[in-house]
Amino acid sequence: MADDAPLFDPALLEDALDRSSRYLAGLGERRVAPDADQTAAASVALGGALPELGTDPAEVLRLLDEYGSPSTVASAGPRYFGFVTGGVLPAALATNWLAAAWDQNAFSRVSSPIGSILEGIAEEWLVALLGLPAGTAASFVSGATMANVTGLVSARTALLAELDWSVEEQGMFGAPPIQVVVGGEVHASMRKALAFSGFGRERVVRVPVDDQGRMRADMLPTLKAPAIVCLQAGNVNTGAFDPAHEIIPALSGPGVWFHVDGAFGLWAAAAPERAHLVAGYEDADSWAVDGHKWLNVPYDSGIALVRDRTAVVRANTIRATYLPDDPADRDPYDYTPEASRRPRGMEIWAALRSLGQSGLEDLVERCCRHAARFAAGLEAAGYEVLNEVCLNQVLVSFGTPQRTLTVIEGVQREGTCWAGGTEWQGRTAMRISVSGWSTTTEDVDRSLEAILRIASVTPLAEED
Numbered sequence: 390m391a392d393d394a395p396l397f398d399p400a401l402l403e404d405a406l407d408r409s410s411r412y413l414a415g416l417g418e419r420r421v422a423p424d425a426d427q428t429a430a431a432s433v434a435l436g437g438a439l440p441e442l443g444t445d446p447a448e449v450l451r452l453l454d455e456y457g458s459p460s461t462v463a464s465a466g467p468r469y470f471g472f473v474t475g476g477v478l479p480a481a482l483a484t485n486w487l488a489a490a491w492d493q494n495a496f497s498r499v500s501s502p503i504g505s506i507l508e509g510i511a512e513e514w515l516v517a518l519l520g521l522p523a524g525t526a527a528s529f530v531s532g533a534t535m536a537n538v539t540g541l542v543s544a545r546t547a548l549l550a551e552l553d554w555s556v557e558e559q560g561m562f563g564a565p566p567i568q569v570v571v572g573g574e575v576h577a578s579m580r581k582a583l584a585f586s587g588f589g590r591e592r593v594v595r596v597p598v599d600d601q602g603r604m605r606a607d608m609l610p611t612l613k614a615p616a617i618v619c620l621q622a623g624n625v626n627t628g629a630f631d632p633a634h635e636i637i638p639a640l641s642g643p644g645v646w647f648h649v650d651g652a653f654g655l656w657a658a659a660a661p662e663r664a665h666l667v668a669g670y671e672d673a674d675s676w677a678v679d680g681h682k683w684l685n686v687p688y689d690s691g692i693a694l695v696r697d698r699t700a701v702v703r704a705n706t707i708r709a710t711y712l713p714d715d716p717a718d719r720d721p722y723d724y725t726p727e728a729s730r731r732p733r734g735m736e737i738w739a740a741l742r743s744l745g746q747s748g749l750e751d752l753v754e755r756c757c758r759h760a761a762r763f764a765a766g767l768e769a770a771g772y773e774v775l776n777e778v779c780l781n782q783v784l785v786s787f788g789t790p791q792r793t794l795t796v797i798e799g800v801q802r803e804g805t806c807w808a809g810g811t812e813w814q815g816r817t818a819m820r821i822s823v824s825g826w827s828t829t830t831e832d833v834d835r836s837l838e839a840i841l842r843i844a845s846v847t848p849l850a851e852e853d
């Protein structure tokens with residue numbers, strides 16, 4: 390390499406930018422799910438044995454774009470309604486590019502002062518936006534699953550410390566037992582978080598739920614402290630919220646910790662028109678929310694919020710001779726299960742700064758309005774909407790389970806939009822989740838037209 394050659398070839402970086410821009414420009418018109426033949430071609434073209442010799446970076450990028458781009462799901466586009474995940478806001482995407490160039494290790498203030506600063510600011514903004522108690526700590530983790538784990542291990546630390554048991558030093562074997570309460574419709578990842586944190590998926594008391602999946606406040610168990618009560622803000626099928634304003638006052642007491650899985654639903658707190666849904670949630674002790682779902686930042690972004698800062702730090706901190714040891718400093722490694730990682734709070738900072746309070750409120754409300762429009766259009770055509778559409782989720786049945794599955798498959802294959810299937814309390818349904826910032830009313834109408842057209846030509850199955 391010549392002495393004056395740049396470390397990073399600008400032509401390569403511009404090529405990456407051009408290819409990304411072209412990809413994004415095509416998102417609105419391409420089919421949402423990739424073609425199966427294209428996907429098969431990608432796995433052949435990109436696979437095989439690792440070559441002995443290296444490949445020019447420009448060629449690596451060309452291969453990825455030519456075979457990889459057509460094999461993506463257009464989940465960043467306006468007509469993807471799968472899995473309660475959103476797209477990516479322009480400010481968050483551009484920030485993600487800059488963050489990649491910075492290549493910061495955000496595990497400590499020393500290794501990334503700016504990473505630590507931005508996460509500290511994002512913490513303050515999030516606590517205010519979500520209406521949580523002042524001083525609540527934010528942990529920037531990989532997703533809501535790890536945010537749930539972070540909430541649970543903080544709970545475990547605090548509840549057992551009260552009983553003079555250090556779970557960090559002594560572990561869980563032989564520790565005073567902690568009762569765990571969940572709703573009958575607890576999210577699968579919350580159960581996984583219970584397994585990770587030593588509580589076990591099945592070692593729980595389940596509270597019966599109503600037809601929307603909400604915990605029934607009239608069927609709460611008698612608690613035996615210490616106890617952790619896991620509430621859900623936003624059921625992954627119906628969007629419904631456990632009635633925290635009834636449950637927390639009823640069960641609250643010494644040695645009781647309330648944890649909230651609010652992966653997507655907790656963002657309702659940022660929209661005054663949805664405030665009734667989150668009533669009482671501010672009285673919990675820990676909350677898990679995703680960045681990469683409704684906030685529309687790139688993947689690998691969840692946030693645990695813990696009221697008791699001492700507990701979250703005690704559960705996560707590491708000490709080593711080469712690490713700074715001033716407890717007054719906010720070192721990110723004191724807050725997350727991970728040590729080395731990228732500064733995830735950066736894109737959250739950028740998304741919030743670009744939206745402002747009113748922009749976030751508008752994002753949430755717009756998605757809810759689109760969901761209501763889907764529901765109205767489907768009902769007007771004679772199909773049964775199975776849930777009360779209180780948020781951004783719509784469950785619709787097209788008759789028998791078989792016919793519903795055939796419609797879902799037809800919609801996915803046709804490509805105008807994408808929605809997945811689910812089972813809701815014994816019924817098979819299409820689940821439409823509107824979580825992307827870029828969906829317009831026109832996208833909803835275009836998607837409705839496609840769904841209704843496909844449903845109208847789907848024959849009744851034999852058993853109909």
Ligand SMILES: *Cc1c(COP(=O)(O)O)cnc(C)c1O
Binds near residue numbers: 579623625652679691
């Ligand atoms: C998506 C989701 C999770 C898991 O979040 P990840 O970010 O995928 O780890 C947990 N709870 C609910 C209600 C969810 O919707």
